[in-house]
Structures are given as C-alpha cells and as structure tokens.
Amino acid sequence: MRQEAVAWLAEAGEGHAVFKGSHKFELSAELPFRRAAEILSCFVPSLSHMTVWRIVQEAGEAAEREWEEKRAEVFEEGKDAY
Numbered sequence: 001m002r003q004e005a006v007a008w009l010a011e012a013g014e015g016h017a018v019f020k021g022s023h024k025f026e027l028s029a030e031l032p033f034r035r036a037a038e039i040l041s042c043f044v045p046s047l048s049h050m051t052v053w054r055i056v057q058e059a060g061e062a063a064e065r066e067w068e069e070k071r072a073e074v075f076e077e078g079k080d081a082y
Contacts, residue, residue, distance in 0.1 A: 031039070033049040033056075041047045073079040 033053045037047050037049040037052045040052065
C-alpha cells in the first residue's frame with residue numbers, strides 16, 4: 001500500500017486533482033522537506049521527508065533529461081523548437 005501511495009505521489013504532478021501541476025514540488029521548494037512531508041502525509045500516511053526529497057530529485061533529473069533532449073534537437077539537430 002505504501003509503495004503504491006508513493007508511486008501515486010510521484011505521478012501526481014501529471015495533473016491529479018489534488019496536486020494540479022507541480023504543487024508537491026512547490027511545497028518542497030518553498031518548505032523544508034520535513035514540513036512538506038507533514039503536509040503531504042494527509043494524503044499518504046507516514047510519508048517521510050526523505051521520500052519527498054527522493055521524489056523531487058527524480059523529478060528534477062527527469063526534467064533535466066527532457067530539457068537536454070530538447071536542447072540537442074534544437075542546437076545539434078537543427079529542429080524547430082516548437
């Protein structure tokens with residue numbers, strides 16, 4: 001159950017009603033990870049600050065890969081940015 005909840009939280013930024021956009025990441029950026037975990041534990045009981053940290057790190061790495069691919073398409077392959 002807990003792994004499913006963490007997976008749901010990791011995917012929630014994709015547009016789930018509770019976390020429209022990237023609110024869980026905004027919580028982590030504007031608050032200490034412990035406080036963000038306290039707030040998010042309303043939805044995922046016993047969520048640790050380290051789990052929030054890990055999810056944010058994974059999301060950051062995914063965003064970095066996506067932007068690197070876009071950069072390569074535009075500047076190395078000459079594709080249109082749009």
